[in-house]
Amino acid sequence: MSEQTNPVLTFKDFQSDQEVRWCPGCDDYIILRAMLKALPEMGRKKEDFVFVSGIGCSSRFPYYVGTYGIHGIHGRAAAIATGVKLANPELSVWVMTGDGDAMAIGGNHFIHLIRRNINIKIVMFNNEIYGLTKGQFSPTSLIGQKTYTSPYGNIQPPFNPGQLTIGSSGKYFARVPGNDPKMMEELFVKAEKFKGTASIEVLQNCVIFNDGAFEEITNKETESENQIRIEHGKKMIFGKNKDKGLILKGFKLEVVNIGENGITEDDILVHDAHEADPTLHLMLVRLQNPVVMGEIRRIEETSYDEVYVERMESVAKKSPFKNLDEMFFSGDTYVVE
Amino acid sequence: MKGNEALAEAAILAGCDGYFGYPITPQSEIMEYLMAEQPMHRTGMVVLQAESEIASINMVYGGAGAGKRVMTSSSSPGISLMQEGISYLAGAELPCVIVNVVRGGPGLGTIQPAQSDYFQSVKGGGHGDYKMITLAPFSVQEMADFVALGFDLAFKYRIPVMILSDGAIGQMMEKVVLPVQRPRWTEQEIREMSPWATVGRTKDRHNNIITSLNLKSDVQEEHNRQLQAKYKTIIENEVRYEESYCEDAEVILIAYGTSARICQKAVDIARHQGIKLGLLRPISLFPFPEAALIKYAEKVKGFLSVEMSAGQMVEDIRLVVEGKTKVAHYGRMGGIVPTTDEIIENVKNLIN
Numbered sequence: 002m003s004e005q006t007n008p009v010l011t012f013k014d015f016q017s018d019q020e021v022r023w024c025p026g027c028d029d030y031i032i033l034r035a036m037l038k039a040l041p042e043m044g045r046k047k048e049d050f051v052f053v054s055g056i057g058c059s060s061r062f063p064y065y066v067g068t069y070g071i072h073g074i075h076g077r078a079a080a081i082a083t084g085v086k087l088a089n090p091e092l093s094v095w096v097m098t099g100d101g102d103a104m105a106i107g108g109n110h111f112i113h114l115i116r117r118n119i120n121i122k123i124v125m126f127n128n129e130i131y132g133l134t135k136g137q138f139s140p141t142s143l144i145g146q147k148t149y150t151s152p153y154g155n156i157q158p159p160f161n162p163g164q165l166t167i168g169s170s171g172k173y174f175a176r177v178p179g180n181d182p183k184m185m186e187e188l189f190v191k192a193e194k195f196k197g198t199a200s201i202e203v204l205q206n207c208v209i210f211n212d213g214a215f216e217e218i219t220n221k222e223t224e225s226e227n228q229i230r231i232e233h234g235k236k237m238i239f240g241k242n243k244d245k246g247l248i249l250k251g252f253k254l255e256v257v258n259i260g261e262n263g264i265t266e267d268d269i270l271v272h273d274a275h276e277a278d279p280t281l282h283l284m285l286v287r288l289q290n291p292v293v294m295g296e297i298r299r300i301e302e303t304s305y306d307e308v309y310v311e312r313m314e315s316v317a318k319k320s321p322f323k324n325l326d327e328m329f330f331s332g333d334t335y336v337v338e
Numbered sequence: 339m340k341g342n343e344a345l346a347e348a349a350i351l352a353g354c355d356g357y358f359g360y361p362i363t364p365q366s367e368i369m370e371y372l373m374a375e376q377p378m379h380r381t382g383m384v385v386l387q388a389e390s391e392i393a394s395i396n397m398v399y400g401g402a403g404a405g406k407r408v409m410t411s412s413s414s415p416g417i418s419l420m421q422e423g424i425s426y427l428a429g430a431e432l433p434c435v436i437v438n439v440v441r442g443g444p445g446l447g448t449i450q451p452a453q454s455d456y457f458q459s460v461k462g463g464g465h466g467d468y469k470m471i472t473l474a475p476f477s478v479q480e481m482a483d484f485v486a487l488g489f490d491l492a493f494k495y496r497i498p499v500m501i502l503s504d505g506a507i508g509q510m511m512e513k514v515v516l517p518v519q520r521p522r523w524t525e526q527e528i529r530e531m532s533p534w535a536t537v538g539r540t541k542d543r544h545n546n547i548i549t550s551l552n553l554k555s556d557v558q559e560e561h562n563r564q565l566q567a568k569y570k571t572i573i574e575n576e577v578r579y580e581e582s583y584c585e586d587a588e589v590i591l592i593a594y595g596t597s598a599r600i601c602q603k604a605v606d607i608a609r610h611q612g613i614k615l616g617l618l619r620p621i622s623l624f625p626f627p628e629a630a631l632i633k634y635a636e637k638v639k640g641f642l643s644v645e646m647s648a649g650q651m652v653e654d655i656r657l658v659v660e661g662k663t664k665v666a667h668y669g670r671m672g673g674i675v676p677t678t679d680e681i682i683e684n685v686k687n688l689i690n
Binding site: 056072074075076105106108131134135137138140149150151152153157 | 360361362363366369370373374376387389390391392415445446
């Protein structure tokens with residue numbers, strides 16, 4: 002497959018003829034727009050893409066992209082996508098899912114897809130609520146969060162999707178705010194190039210049932226103080242005046258002010274997304290203030306589908322038969338008359 | 339009250355010990371009502387939102403094994419997920435109540451009401467030779483009444499009981515007379531009435547293992563025979579149905595749930611038009627009101643099964659009637675309900 006021969010595609014080529022039906026003001030529109038802009042940049046043919054979803058607001062995504070797609074079963078998108086990818090390893094397979102779909106009912110398939118490291122991209126719209134069934138708590142809802150099934154405050158502790166990804170021996174995890182289409186677009190393109198399971202968490206605001214869940218993190222006024230955007234090989238610096246940074250103090254990350262207490266830029270940690278040891282990556286996904294955005298972990302290893310294809314080919318080479326007919330007509334054969 | 343809310347309140351009043359569920363339209367109000375009502379403070383009843391329907395039914399499995407009155411509710415796709423657990427509950431002979439507020443399928447289908455889960459409920463959606471007592475409410479009142487009835491039957495026969503409702507009954511509002519509060523059973527009461535329950539092995543109890551496994555074929559066959567004998571007793575004693583205008587009817591409509599509500603109206607209209615139409619409403623779908631059908635099969639020109647499905651209960655009617663009279667089916671699908679005009683038109687076709 003030569004990428005040079007692929008035609009130049011545009012945003013419009015990936016638009017679908019379906020009417021987009023999310024609530025007005027939903028971050029899902031931003032994610033869709035970012036994806037439609039990212040797809041032409043990936044340099045692949047339109048027919049190479051498949052979008053697979055389960056159930057939930059996020060799962061309407063395949064209707065809104067002008068590629069092939071599967072609107073599947075609640076929680077099972079990861080398993081369905083596995084089938085799609087192994088049936089045709091050449092495809093670029095995207096799982097569009099939410100916190101309910103991927104973390105609750107689909108938790109099992111989610112961790113096993115990541116464990117196998119199949120070259121599939123997961124985009125999880127995390128709004129910390131069940132939106133489509135109208136406002137029940139989800140596995141990422143916070144303790145104390147009031148929902149229709151926790152009117153006096155949620156008592157179930159939440160999953161951290163990044164921690165779950167790394168805990169499942171995940172090789173790739175990135176986080177992005179749902180109100181930043183540019184960062185999303187760049188991340189989607191980067192993730193597509195990654196050979197293995199890429200787990201991307203989008204902090205997505207649900208305007209109806211959990212409005213403002215990420216307000217402090219994503220608000221334009223406060224975002225530079227409350228989030229840190231990290232890049233491989235660069236210093237972990239943030240703040241409106243780029244005067245804050247992360248250092249490792251003992252076994253914990255600590256926020257420091259550059260220029261105070263003798264701290265200089267040289268003391269600030271450099272992000273190594275390629276470090277196989279997940280210790281620091283785990284600290285980064287768990288950090289509450291600032292919340293870490295960007296490619297936190299990216300370990301290039303052989304993906305399951307690569308090994309699978311190689312194994313099929315090597316076994317086929319060793320086989321004394323080239324096809325079924327050869328096998329049928331080998332050895333003792335006789336004709337029934 | 340809404341049908342779903344009446345059922346939820348009735349669960350608290352029935353002395354239910356635990357509810358385990360997962361949100362799905364059109365029955366999320368059941369868990370939402372329970373969470374808002376906080377039965378923990380009224381009776382000590384536990385309400386838990388699980389991570390999936392599979393988790394819900396297995397929490398029911400655990401609670402039922404401990405001899406508690408436990409229940410779950412869902413709608414069609416979620417009930418499909420529970421089938422493995424239901425088969426195991428039936429095999430292990432555990433009592434519980436499962437509520438299905440049916441929506442149209444197959445697959446994700448629609449969130450609108452349907453009656454296309456009849457086969458799944460009465461023929462066994464899970465594997466193996468088993469039955470569930472299946473009760474079909476046709477009003478908000480029955481949504482409330484069938485919870486306590488369901489628990490009574492479940493414990494009387496150590497069997498899972500399905501309340502097979504639909505999206506229309508679950509969502510509609512009617513006046514309802516709620517039952518008085520039943521106390522939850524004490525640990526001592528459970529110990530005395532359920533010697534099979536895993537309530538902690540004290541000196542006076544056997545080491546109960548809840549299981550549905552019998553590796554020896556003869557033991558399994560004997561277990562199957564006992565189950566079948568139990569189902570026969572249920573068929574003999576627990577048939578429930580309601581009939582109206584059947585005595586002199588030329589044609590009898592057979593319908594349950596929402597379809598029965600529409601058929602009631604169709605009977606009124608037909609009688610005004612001089613058509614001798616009756617309605618036989620099965621309340622228990624398993625056990626099926628076979629004797630009543632056989633009684634009228636000799637007298638009528640035909641039965642018309644009205645269902646919000648492609649025709650599922652009609653197969654059981656044909657099995658019972660054995661060709662003694664004409665059996666026709668009229669149904670709508672995809673969340674569409676049959677109209678009285680359509681029903682009467684089909685009755686006229688049957689007569690001619």
